[in-house]
Amino acid sequence: MASQGLGKEQSVQDLIAKSRNKQGKKVLEKVMPLLLLFTAVVSVLTTFGILFTLVFETFEFFQRVSITDYLFGTEWFPFSGNNPTFGVLPLILGTLKVTVIAIIVAVPLGIAAAIYLSEYASDKARRVIKPILEVLAGVPTIVYGFFALTFVTPILQQLIPSLKIFNALSPGIVVGIMIIPMIASLSEDAMSSVPNSIREAALGLGATKLEVALKVVLPAAISGIISSIVLAISRAIGETMIVSLAGGATPTFNLDVTGSIQTMTAYIVQVSSGDAGYGTTIYYSIYAVGFTLFIFTLIMNLLAHYISKRFREEY
Amino acid sequence: MKYIDETVVMKRMKSRLKFNKLWKSLFLIATLFALLCLVVLLVRIVSQGSGYLNIDFLTNFASRFPEKAGIKAALIGSLWLMAVVAPVSIILGVGTAIYLEEYAKQNKFNDFIRTNISNLAGVPSIVFGLLGLTIFVRMLGLGKSVLAAGFTMSLLILPVIIVAAQEAIRAVPNEQREASYGMGATKWQTITRVVLPAAIPGILTGSILALSRAIGETAPLVVIGIPVILQFLPEGLLSEFTALPMQIYDWAKRPQEEFLYVSSAGIIVLMILLVVMNSIAIFIRNKFQKRY
Numbered sequence: 346m347a348s349q350g351l352g353k354e355q356s357v358q359d360l361i362a363k364s365r366n367k368q369g370k371k372v373l374e375k376v377m378p379l380l381l382l383f384t385a386v387v388s389v390l391t392t393f394g395i396l397f398t399l400v401f402e403t404f405e406f407f408q409r410v411s412i413t414d415y416l417f418g419t420e421w422f423p424f425s426g427n428n429p430t431f432g433v434l435p436l437i438l439g440t441l442k443v444t445v446i447a448i449i450v451a452v453p454l455g456i457a458a459a460i461y462l463s464e465y466a467s468d469k470a471r472r473v474i475k476p477i478l479e480v481l482a483g484v485p486t487i488v489y490g491f492f493a494l495t496f497v498t499p500i501l502q503q504l505i506p507s508l509k510i511f512n513a514l515s516p517g518i519v520v521g522i523m524i525i526p527m528i529a530s531l532s533e534d535a536m537s538s539v540p541n542s543i544r545e546a547a548l549g550l551g552a553t554k555l556e557v558a559l560k561v562v563l564p565a566a567i568s569g570i571i572s573s574i575v576l577a578i579s580r581a582i583g584e585t586m587i588v589s590l591a592g593g594a595t596p597t598f599n600l601d602v603t604g605s606i607q608t609m610t611a612y613i614v615q616v617s618s619g620d621a622g623y624g625t626t627i628y629y630s631i632y633a634v635g636f637t638l639f640i641f642t643l644i645m646n647l648l649a650h651y652i653s654k655r656f657r658e659e660y
Numbered sequence: 661m662k663y664i665d666e667t668v669v670m671k672r673m674k675s676r677l678k679f680n681k682l683w684k685s686l687f688l689i690a691t692l693f694a695l696l697c698l699v700v701l702l703v704r705i706v707s708q709g710s711g712y713l714n715i716d717f718l719t720n721f722a723s724r725f726p727e728k729a730g731i732k733a734a735l736i737g738s739l740w741l742m743a744v745v746a747p748v749s750i751i752l753g754v755g756t757a758i759y760l761e762e763y764a765k766q767n768k769f770n771d772f773i774r775t776n777i778s779n780l781a782g783v784p785s786i787v788f789g790l791l792g793l794t795i796f797v798r799m800l801g802l803g804k805s806v807l808a809a810g811f812t813m814s815l816l817i818l819p820v821i822i823v824a825a826q827e828a829i830r831a832v833p834n835e836q837r838e839a840s841y842g843m844g845a846t847k848w849q850t851i852t853r854v855v856l857p858a859a860i861p862g863i864l865t866g867s868i869l870a871l872s873r874a875i876g877e878t879a880p881l882v883v884i885g886i887p888v889i890l891q892f893l894p895e896g897l898l899s900e901f902t903a904l905p906m907q908i909y910d911w912a913k914r915p916q917e918e919f920l921y922v923s924s925a926g927i928i929v930l931m932i933l934l935v936v937m938n939s940i941a942i943f944i945r946n947k948f949q950k951r952y
Contacts, residue, residue, distance in 0.1 A: 361844065373848055374846050374847060374848050377848050378759070378763045380755070381755045381756070381758050381759035381763060382759055382763070383755075384751070384752045384755030384756050384759065385755070385756040385759040385760060385764075385773055386773075387752050387756070387815075387818070388752075388756060388773065388776060388777050388780060388818055388819070388822065389772070389773060389776050391780060391791070391815045391818070392776050392779070392780055394791050394795055395783065395787060395788075395790075395791050398790055398791050398794040398795065399787070399790065402794065453690070454690045454693055454694065457686065457687045457690030457691070458687070458690050458691040458694060460687050461684075461687035461688055461690065461691045462691065465684050465687060465688070466691075474691060474695070477695055477698065478694060478695075480698065480938075481694060481695075481697070481698045483869075483872065483873070483876075483934065483938070484698075484701070484876075484931075485875075485876025485877070485878070485905060485930065485934070486876075486877075486878065486879075487876065487878045487905045487908050487909055487912075487927075488701070488705070488876070488908075488927050488930070488931070489701075490909075490912065491705075491908070491912045491923060491924070491927060492701050492704070492705075494912065495704075495708075495912075495920055496700070496701075496704055522694070522697050525694045525697075526694065529691075529694070553676050553677060553679070553680040554680055554684070555676075555679055555680040555683045555684070556676070556680075576782070579782055582784070583783075583784025583785070583786065583787075584784075585784070585785065585786045585878070585879035585882075586878050586879060586905075586909065589882075589909075590909070590912055590913070610784065610786050610879070613786055613789075613790070613883060614786070614879065614882050614883070617789070617793075617882050617883045617884075617885060618882055618885075623798075631790065631883075632790060635786065635787055635790045638784060638786070638787065639783065639784070639787050642782060642783065642784055643779070643782075643783075645782075646778075646779060646782035647779075650778070
């Protein structure tokens, strides 16, 4: 019956031989890997594009501003007409202020949430809480920025009357809230991968759950936890919209967190939303600042990668 | 002779158990704090913005007057943006994933591609904006167009899609590939007719989640210099446009209080869009994803 469909003289063998000789198929087998390789190369080209852009335009910037003035200057007044100064330290300090506050908020809360989810929560609770944390991680940063400016800042102003409308504290706290899910979820992954036999051994010796969590699971998962913190720091450094909306645009070189600041990212946004003409020193300065930012985050990412590889406990 | 003094054990155990209980509730409070933040954020934005959210808001263009301000140009602009980002990023991302999972041999070049992708995922979005400004807007002369912004966003979410697609492809068991080869199928036939159909729910879920990140991303658009107050809709891929997060950012920056409410209304529209996209992703995951 089945041979009816094959026609008179055709056998399965003929069919195989025939399809093997089809040129189109052969070409496809050869061409597709190349096409796919080409798509894979796009991501490599992206990296080169970023490096090329940053290095090239930053080089142009250093034709106009000396590199030592940039790296060690403590005054960033690019817009002051006749005598602009480009010392990047105030911008870096602004970024660091926000990052440190964010980490102070996010690390205890994130790790506590991770311990709860991995050591205490029932399966049911975990199945409810984890997706909600994912939602929190998916909220656009512009929404967080709006939240910082219109909700967190007014509340903080009631607690600290001297707090300015634009300050480092409010965006710092909100960036912290933003990175809680990241720390919680990555740390929870690290803690969940600690094998149960180790927990049971500790419990069998009479340890309480808290002791198991803090003295057994936490040390065993520490590489994953630290690398999640480092990745979160990297996110906080590169965070843009929250600090642009709530942080202000005053690059200051002091440790005050109640006054207006400017971060590296917020400066790039300030220049981009204004009309800095193409080819001006200010135009090139955003690439120098972007390059500085890129190096900071690159170091953090490589560090996180190194920690999780180097100190991982294999079970 | 008594080796264990029960009263001492009970006494010590009591305080240890008390500590355990105390810390358990502290951990729970920390977990709930994150959830509380989400609730406060949503309630706050809905209560502020819902007054301004009506049909006029959806069908009006931007305006200097808060009562007349609308989100039409931004909403349509965001959809235009997605129309570029979705095909470009999915084709490039899935192509890369197939290459890495099915074709790539273990050598230095392919290792470099893999390391490069994980590093690219950590680059701040604003740096992608600088890339877009230099390469797409200026060097390729695309201007502040849908295409320039779309390409920039595609590159930004490319690592996310690659990783999601890689996981989906890896989850297809090798037995299925071998069965296909055993029937005489070629490698490409196996990929298109066996591996991809099995992996497509996972790929789609990951891609939609990545796209929902792109639709809320603001920083690259600001750097590219997307205009804000537009009184017209984009006519093609090369025309200027504005997008939802840009419009929200502009309103939030304004000093008048009314614009804060308008901004909240904009955020509600953006969040509804995100909820819809995420629901589709979850639906696809639950409905079509097979576990092997």
